[in-house]
Amino acid sequence: MEFLQVQKENHIAVVQLNRPPANALSSQLLKELSIVFDELENDSEVKVILLRGEGRFFSAGADIKEFTTVKDESGFAKLGEFGQQLFNKIENFPKLVIAAIHGAALGGGLELAMACHIRVVSEDAKLGLPELTLGLIPGFAGTQRLPRYVGTAKACEMLVTSEPLTGKEAVKWGLATRAYPETELFENAYKLAEKGAQKSALSVKYVLELLQYADRAEFEEGMKKEAEYFGKVFVSNDGQEGIKAFIEKRKPQFKDQ
Numbered sequence: 001m002e003f004l005q006v007q008k009e010n011h012i013a014v015v016q017l018n019r020p021p022a023n024a025l026s027s028q029l030l031k032e033l034s035i036v037f038d039e040l041e042n043d044s045e046v047k048v049i050l051l052r053g054e055g056r057f058f059s060a061g062a063d064i065k066e067f068t069t070v071k072d073e074s075g076f077a078k079l080g081e082f083g084q085q086l087f088n089k090i091e092n093f094p095k096l097v098i099a100a101i102h103g104a105a106l107g108g109g110l111e112l113a114m115a116c117h118i119r120v121v122s123e124d125a126k127l128g129l130p131e132l133t134l135g136l137i138p139g140f141a142g143t144q145r146l147p148r149y150v151g152t153a154k155a156c157e158m159l160v161t162s163e164p165l166t167g168k169e170a171v172k173w174g175l176a177t178r179a180y181p182e183t184e185l186f187e188n189a190y191k192l193a194e195k196g197a198q199k200s201a202l203s204v205k206y207v208l209e210l211l212q213y214a215d216r217a218e219f220e221e222g223m224k225k226e227a228e229y230f231g232k233v234f235v236s237n238d239g240q241e242g243i244k245a246f247i248e249k250r251k252p253q254f255k256d257q
Helices: 027-041 073-091 108-115 142-150 152-161 167-173 182-197 201-213 219-235 237-248
Strands: 004-009 012-017 048-053 096-101 104-106 118-122 126-128 178-180
Touching: 004 027, 012 027, 012 182, 027 073, 048 108, 048 182, 073 108, 073 219, 096 108, 096 182, 104 108, 108 126, 108 142, 118 167, 118 182, 142 152, 142 219, 167 178, 178 182, 219 237
Parallel strands: 012 048, 048 096, 096 118, 104 126, 118 178
Antiparallel strands: 004 012
């Protein structure tokens, strides 16, 4: 794997994103995640997956520069659908998946973390979906998962203001379960993983499956619409302006079209 490191011990697989400087989610990294989760599902020795980021961030989001290589609406929609399918795989994974978030989980990084069963965070981490600052929208089911945890009104506020929550705020709003000083985050996340690894793999599998029934409702239809609109905004004038402004490190000039 080029952008992932996997270490296994005590029935726990630590999967580390390793794409400096910000662990941006490129298409290659997403493909590697898909391959790794397939392998771990078939590994009878692994009972818990602990996902973390190398360096300063968990993941600061999708690789915006890579988006410039996609030129048409259907291409962006397919990109959104691939990310959605991968994160659905993680959400419906038959083994416990824990995200240990430090630094920042923004955009696609937060969408990845929200697909995990449990999120623990550093107290000063930043968790948000800032896509609207670029004239874009989330494309990996962010508009569908965020309201599950923080409620529709708070999700709307976070999306339209693009303001992230701190780790402590994320716990308050239900987006994460526990917050620790950054130096103590991984140690405590690993202890949580150990507790999961001590349980029967069969009973954990059934509990994880049953918990999903409470969240489905119109989720699938919402994801389809999100992927469709994800494609539309990326080929819009404002979407192209937002991407260009991001790369040029300036404030975008939107024309509402």
